[in-house]
Amino acid sequence: MSAGRETPRLAKLVCRLALCSRREADxxxxxxxxxxxxxxxxxxxxxxxxxxxxxxxxLASQHRSEAITIVFNQAQPTPAADELDERVLPGEIIRADNHWSEDRALRRFAPTHLRGLALAGKLAPDECGMLVFTQDGNTARQLVGRSSRWEKEYHVRFVGELDDQGLDRLQHGLTVDGIRLTRVQVSRLSEQQLRFVVHDNGRRQIQQMCELLALPLCEIKRVRIGSVPLGKLPPGKWRYLRRDERF
Structure with a gap:
């Protein structure tokens, strides 16, 4: 047996000794x-x-470890959902050099902020915008899946024309293969842009709705989750969730 396997990591021994989390030990x-x-x-x-x-x-016993949550603005193209889980590690896109200079959270980046950081809510390959990474399992569970109670807002750019009748059809629900799609909030932002508010777009409902109306899409951008907006965060940059922010 190799020496590495015989001697456990110090953090693991600290966890056992102090009954703390791995993040705290690190x-x-x-x-x-x-x-x-x-x-x-x-x-x-x-x-x-x-x-x-x-x-x-x-001093360690007086230190309060706080779970980190990060908002990232993913520019197109987005990797496929399964590739994002398997191929892209948080540390590859959450780095000190692409931390937004105007972040108002007043935190200093530390390697421990990447410990246990997990993606909470994927984007489809044709989507861009807001991604959330968090160390807080409870936050992750609240943000993911059709049972999530938090709204997700998308801004959708299209080509062609959409008349009032088409908008009314989007607002009142459509049917795919005999199954009625979940009703969502839809409103105009401009002649070529719509605002969709859903609880989950994991089955690409927005894309399906637009396909039914033969409405070609050129951008689908997630701009808000719950009460936290993407705001002015530039593409490819990230910021910390502030202590006064709640989804």
Whole structure:
């Protein structure tokens, strides 16, 4: 058996000793609050012998670990949903160099903010706009799926013409293969742009509705989830969810 397998990660031993989360253990190590056999170890990923003397600085118990949530503006093209889960790791698109300079959350980026960060709500390959990454499992569960109670707002650009009769059909629901689509809120933003408000577009309902009206789409952009807007966040940039914001 290799030495790496014989010696567990220090963070795991800290979790057992202090009954804390892995994220908290990583933060304590990174802040220099953990020592092994009298020597401070501040390197994430460090290993320690199970019988080593591990001490945790009193400051660690006063430190309140807060789950991080991040809003990212995905520019087109968006990877396919399954590719986004399997191929793109949060650390590949959430980096210090593309953190929005006008972020008002007043947080400083730290590697621990990527620990356990998960995508909460995919975009289809032909969609762009707002993505949410979070360390908070409860937030993730509330944002994902048809049972989500949070509204998702999309701005849709199309080519061609849509008369009032067509808009009325979009507003009052359509039928696909004998199944009536869920009714959604639809309104005009301009002659070539519509606003859709849904609870879930996981089955591409917006696209299906527009296809039924032979309405070619050139952009589908998610601009809001719940009460949190994408706002002025530029494409390819991200920001922290502020403490005063709630979905």
């Amino acid at each position: 933060e304590w190590i990174e802040n220099g609050w953990v020592s092994v056999d009298g020597k401070v170890v501040a390197r994430l990923g460090a290993r320690a012998h199970p019988n080593a003397r591990i001490e945790i600085h009193p």
